[in-house]
Amino acid sequence: MTGDTEWSLRLPGEGKYLCRRTDLGVVTPYPLHVTYRSANWSDNWQQVGEWMPVGPLFSIQCEDVEGPVDILLPHVLCLTDATELTPEDLQVVHVVGDSPELLPVTELTPSHAVTRFKKGSLFGVVGRTAKVRCISRNGLLTAFAAVNDSDISMLKVYIVSNTTIMHEALQKNEKGWNFAPCDYRTCELKPGAVYYLEGSITNGRDMFVSSSPQCLMFEDTFDTNKFYEPFRVEVTSDIWNSSTTSRLSLELLKEVNNDAKEPIAELTLGHYKRGNTAEGVDSGLSTPTEFEKSVESLDIAGRGSILLVGDEYCTSKGGISTINRQVAHMITAAGAKVYATVLEASQQDERDAERDGVRLLIPRLDVDSSAKPSLEWLTVYHKHHFPHIPSDISCIVGHVDVTSRAARKIKEERFPHAKLAMFGHVAPEETEHYKSDEKALGVGRKEASIQDDIGKADVVFSVGPRIHRHYDRFLHQCGVDHYIFLPEPSKVFSEAKMTFGEEVEVEKPERVVLSIGRVRNVEMLKGHDLAAGSIDKAAQRLDNQYTLRLRVRGIDENDFKDSKRILEEKLRSGRVKPTLLPYGTQEEIRRDMEACHLVLMPSRAEPFGLVGLEAIAAGVPVLISEHSGLAEMIKKLSDRLGQPTFRHCIVKMKGDTATDADTEKWADAIEDFITNARSEFAEARAFREKLLASKYWEESHQTFLQACGITATPSAQAEGGDAEADDSN
Missing domain, CATH: 2.60.220 (Chondroitinase Ac; Chain A, domain 3)
Structure with a gap:
């Protein structure tokens, strides 16, 4: 070129x-x-x-x-x-x-x-x-397969400097020989070092993989008018058959002392063959040819490491951290390397990250400083506190409005070549009015700050339809790709063992109602006043039939007294005493759900509502606010899954905070669910099975994996404005 x-x-x-x-x-x-x-x-x-x-x-x-x-x-x-x-x-x-x-x-x-x-x-x-001369280079191990060879039995594998110019030059040159890119990995290469390529096949059949020359010496490859010798790989027979999974692995090894070889990088070219299953139906799995087509559009940076910019790895404090960990698991399951920043990490966090295949990046502390880690360490001082972020980052993921600014700064100041993906979790224009007058007054500034961040992203994934609708017009005007992301319920909840539990008649049986989320400063937004007030009314109506308990999980120990006072002000009759529980792990919340009869999500404005989704996945009866992204999703899914009656779990609300109209609506719904608990458990169990079997989340997750830093536009682009990019020969 x-x-x-x-x-x-x-x-x-x-x-x-x-x-x-x-x-x-x-x-x-x-x-x-x-x-x-x-x-x-x-x-x-x-x-x-x-x-x-x-x-x-x-x-x-x-x-x-x-x-x-x-x-x-x-x-x-x-x-x-x-x-x-x-x-x-x-x-x-x-x-x-x-x-x-x-x-x-x-x-x-x-x-x-x-x-x-x-x-x-x-x-x-x-x-x-x-x-x-002795410093390692950011290198690239890249393979090309013959276009007319659907079995990928002949390949060329290059070790070159990892520059976009070299990658495009190789693609252009190999296209003339009817070869197309089929896989690559970023790696570290050292000038003057000798490298070997070894191949192996796993599909239950004996086959032979040959590679020539036996070894290659790496030198920097910056000139596009030179010929760079590749490894030429041949497989002796068809590695694809209809009954097994075939996988061709090519491992790059560096020669070290005493003729030993050190593994550097590995390409996995295997895939599944599209063929007939035992029942004679198309399996729906990709052929090698389709695989080649899909990777032809990959950006050179797409197979580098992914950086998740977060402040924590635990999931006890709610939706953003939970989705961040879910995204980490998605990416590692797809075979990519994931690094995740945290401000602090417990031993449990480290064990969870290791189990997920994620490498945690903990801030470097100053020996003479007692400063507590803060988001500024990620936003302003990331070069000082996180100098150990690896150099092969190809995509940076941030979360609005917690780490979106930090993700943007890290990209701009250290990885300008990387793709920037953001998750949209909040819509301040809908939520801040229920927090305080001061928060409401700052809505404009907060919306502008969020737009400033997401407008600089390459791609934005809004969690649920409600947030997507809120930002779609703005992002369309900015030319930013925008998609809906639908969370998958964690296996912690989908594998919960939920039963109604009562086999015999009990006098004034106990009914436990569970609400999750902090109370102080967000009681109006999250509807804790509605939860307490409506349970109090339901308790009065059902006084001779049931004993009601209210448990609230997610209370900071510093907020305990204020949170208790807020709830007790609405529990006027004295029939219900609230049990306040601290922040909990997913396992602890699952146990809460297994022990309760009803979960409430009474938010006056809820961008999505992950807690409600987790309750549905656990199979416990749930009541959710109609003013939530989850309610919109459930309305569509209940019809699509053939269980339209499940939408009765959505409570219609006026949103009026001056009267008790919404409290009465919630009290009616709670009373109905409590008195019909057995049938509600059966309804919840049936919908849970249909919901999980539908795998409604898969399409949005595949879109994320495809869009997050792995596609490239066919023309030159510039970041930072509406710059024109004209190619002229």
Whole structure:
């Protein structure tokens, strides 16, 4: 592609811009017209013994330069392996005509070296040979299969520098030989090291995999006018058959001391064959050909590591952390490497993360400081407290409005090449009015702050239809991809053992009602006043028939007294005494559900309502507010699953806080459920089975896995504004 494609970007104003086709970046304080193309080192700069290239070379021209402009030049150095590297060991070669000069690097990130633009033509990062020769490179192990070979029995496997320019050059070259990309992995490669490729097949059949040459020595690959030798892999027979799963694994090994070999990276090219099952029905699984088509659109960064930006890994404090952990499990199950930031981690968190296959990143603490970790450590001071974030991050995931700003800052300041995905959990315009006048007054600022973050994302997943509807128009105007994400109930709840339990008649049987979530400062929003007031009314009506208990899980110990007072103010009759329970794990909440007869979710405004979904998955009767994303989902699913009567668990509300109208509605619903508990348990059990069997969540999860940093647009793009990107030959 070098010399064939030139990009012309008209940058609209101040900002940091990044071209995804080349990874070249520009920081400008004013509108700027930039024209650039990639170039070859061998044609333009003869390597001086003291210096060697560590990144691609570019020809860059800027028009209308009125002041300082910085350019971000990609490099391939693994900085975690460069502890002895000093700023003077890296420079930028600047060539004007036949006269090269060295420019200082003003800032070094894991992916780019920054320097001040000077009038001229060629720019590229070089390092002092004695220092950078021994530093590992961000490399790429990438495989190409013959297009007409549906069995993938002939492949070419390259080890090259991980640059978008090199990846596109390989694709273009192999396309001419009727080869297409079929898989790749990012990895660390060391110049001068010798690498071997070993293949194996697992499908219950004896087969032979040959690879030639026996080994290859890795050197940096920045020039696109050169031929780079691949490993050529052949499989002796058809590895696909209709009755088994076939998997072709190719492992890259580095030669170390004493002829030993160290594993570096592995490609798994196996898949399932589309064929007939034992019953003669199409199995619906993908053929190798379909697999090749799907990966042709993968972005080069898509198979790097995924960074989940969170403040905790436990799930005791509600929906955002629960979904963050669910996303982590989804990604690791798909075979990707996941790192998750946390501010603190208990031993249980560490065990959970290890079980999920997730690597926790805990902040580095200052020896002389007693400061308590805060979100600022992720947002403002991430370079100081989280310097150990790996360099191969290809996608960063944040959560509105807890870590969305932190995710955005980490991307902009350290991983400009990475894709930014965000989850939308809140809609302040709906919820803040029920918190306080101060919160209501700040709705505009909070909405603007959220829009500022999600408008910079590459893709946004809104949890449920309600949040999706709230932000869809804005994100459409910003050109940000936007999808609905539907959570899957945790197995902790879907595997709960729920029974009604009473086999004989009991005088004034006990009925336990469970509400989950903190009370103080959100009692109006979460409807705890409704829960307490309606249970009090129901207790009065059922005084001679049942003994009612109210349990509230999720109380901070510092809020215990205030929370108890808020609830008791509504429990005026004295017939019900609230039991307040602290934050709990999913296992503890499941035990709460197994011990109760009814779960309440009486929120006046609930963007989704994960607690209600978990109760439904556990098979316990539940009452949920109609003003929730969950209610909208249940209405659709109850009809689709052939159980429209289940929608009677949705309580219609006026939203009037000045009267007891909604309290009366909830009291009526609670009374009805309590007096018909046996049949309600049967109804809940039936819907639970249909809900879990439907796998309603699968489509949105597949969309996430496909959209989160693995697709690329066919044309050059720039971040930071409506920049035009024109290809001209």
